[in-house]
Amino acid sequence: MTNKNDYIDRRILKSKKALKDAIISLMQQKDFKEVTISDIVRLADLNRGTFYKHYQYKEDLLDDIIDEVITDLIASYREPYQNIATFDVSKLSSNAIKIFEHVHKYAEFYKLIVNSNVLTSFQHKICIVIKDLVMQDVTGKLTNPNINKELIASYHSYAIFGMMIELIHSGFKYSSSYMAEQLLAIIHSHNN
Amino acid sequence: MTNKNDYIDRRILKSKKALKDAIISLMQQKDFKEVTISDIVRLADLNRGTFYKHYQYKEDLLDDIIDEVITDLIASYREPYQNIATFDVSKLSSNAIKIFEHVHKYAEFYKLIVNSNVLTSFQHKICIVIKDLVMQDVTGKLTNPNINKELIASYHSYAIFGMMIELIHSGFKYSSSYMAEQLLAIIHSHNN
DNA sequence: AATTGATTGTCCATTAATGAACAACTAGAT
DNA sequence: ATCTAGTTGTTCATTAATGGACAATCAATT
Numbered sequence: 001m002t003n004k005n006d007y008i009d010r011r012i013l014k015s016k017k018a019l020k021d022a023i024i025s026l027m028q029q030k031d032f033k034e035v036t037i038s039d040i041v042r043l044a045d046l047n048r049g050t051f052y053k054h055y056q057y058k059e060d061l062l063d064d065i066i067d068e069v070i071t072d073l074i075a076s077y078r079e080p081y082q083n084i085a086t087f088d089v090s091k092l093s094s095n096a097i098k099i100f101e102h103v104h105k106y107a108e109f110y111k112l113i114v115n116s117n118v119l120t121s122f123q124h125k126i127c128i129v130i131k132d133l134v135m136q137d138v139t140g141k142l143t144n145p146n147i148n149k150e151l152i153a154s155y156h157s158y159a160i161f162g163m164m165i166e167l168i169h170s171g172f173k174y175s176s177s178y179m180a181e182q183l184l185a186i187i188h189s190h191n192n
Numbered sequence: 193m194t195n196k197n198d199y200i201d202r203r204i205l206k207s208k209k210a211l212k213d214a215i216i217s218l219m220q221q222k223d224f225k226e227v228t229i230s231d232i233v234r235l236a237d238l239n240r241g242t243f244y245k246h247y248q249y250k251e252d253l254l255d256d257i258i259d260e261v262i263t264d265l266i267a268s269y270r271e272p273y274q275n276i277a278t279f280d281v282s283k284l285s286s287n288a289i290k291i292f293e294h295v296h297k298y299a300e301f302y303k304l305i306v307n308s309n310v311l312t313s314f315q316h317k318i319c320i321v322i323k324d325l326v327m328q329d330v331t332g333k334l335t336n337p338n339i340n341k342e343l344i345a346s347y348h349s350y351a352i353f354g355m356m357i358e359l360i361h362s363g364f365k366y367s368s369s370y371m372a373e374q375l376l377a378i379i380h381s382h383n384n
Numbered sequence: 385a386a387t388t389g390a391t392t393g394t395c396c397a398t399t400a401a402t403g404a405a406c407a408a409c410t411a412g413a414t
Numbered sequence: 415a416t417c418t419a420g421t422t423g424t425t426c427a428t429t430a431a432t433g434g435a436c437a438a439t440c441a442a443t444t
Contacts, residue, residue, distance in 0.1 A: 010237060011400050011431065038421055045202060047402050052423070203401065203430050230391060239432050244393070 016054060018044035020065050023058065024108050027116065032058070066122060069106050070129055076102035077133045097180035103164050107172055114168045126164075131157035208246060210236035212257050215250065216300050219308065224250070258314060261298050262321055268294035269325045289372035295356050299364055306360045318356075323349035351378075 022044035026035045035058065041048045055061045076098040103110055113122050135153040163183060167174055174182075214236035218227045229250065233240045247253045268290040295302055305314050327345040355375060359366055366374075 007433095009400070009432070010239075014237070015401075036421060037423095045206070048422085049403090049424085050401055053400080199403095201402070201430070207431075228391060229393095239434095240392085241394085241433090242431055245430080 292371035
């Protein structure tokens, strides 16, 4: 299905990464609309033509970042389930939970969206994505038929999002494994 | 004197930096002779041909790093004197002292040489370079003619080197400005 | 002794990034 | 109102890095 040559050249990945890092760094210093493309390529240490080869506006670059983060968020949430049949977070070991590693990985971006007022829309997007993921868990295993799936999905997804926010506000002083342990401890204290 | 086109293409600088970072990182994990070129380019995320375009052996890469560090060390030591006539460390303000920023800048490299037994020769090289720099200070200003210049140069250079070692052993928990303040405080407590 | 898997050094055609130039536009300072 | 310095979008020839191939070498396994 996918093309035989559907890998992406490393140079492209490196250039895009440099541009992404640069715009995130600049947005921590000043407002998005004040960040110029010349600023971005200057910090990214790239020729301006390289920017235009990949993007047209700053907005495209930002969209690309958001896409990447969401893709990685979904992958990180799903990764532990790859080789097992169950679909129950509480059954996972704490070191199998990868979502907080994802938050660490994109620490600069998350710091940005939590503080910034530009990307409040993305915060909702995050919540929706997590909720969808949790929904698939819930639909997979039918525990108590009296429980509203939407409600429990919302409950868990916002709980996870809340922990993410706490992690970010703390300045990332908690390790991913600690966060995962805490998540499990909290869940088990409810369910046992 | 220098060629009109004597700048270096950014791509070369980036590739070399990636190779340098990679070999330093690998040498923190295993012995130098066990680090393969494939290891280096794998971590540096570069094609193997790129390594061979710039270097022939691993040793060349290591030599290049050492050259760069020493060049930066000298520049960092001299920078404060650029626009002033005096040549007396004790006359500088603490925030003018740049040498500890240099150590921070090459933190990974310094951690490596302090621990590793491969690069003990480089430790001597560092001392000699610093001593030469201090010597120029001492020759510039003739304070007490009874004082042996070689001796005072050795004294100060090893003192600075000692502080660098202490900074590295501490895991870089002291800021550059703090280090500089301490250096000045120590000097002044002797001279006043 | 034969085999497997990895590294090494070298090659090449293709592609991405580069520096430099350009005219057009903008914002601030004089 | 003019001047200055900067950004923008685009173009182009040149250069660096790429992926992929190759035979040769080496170490550990069988």
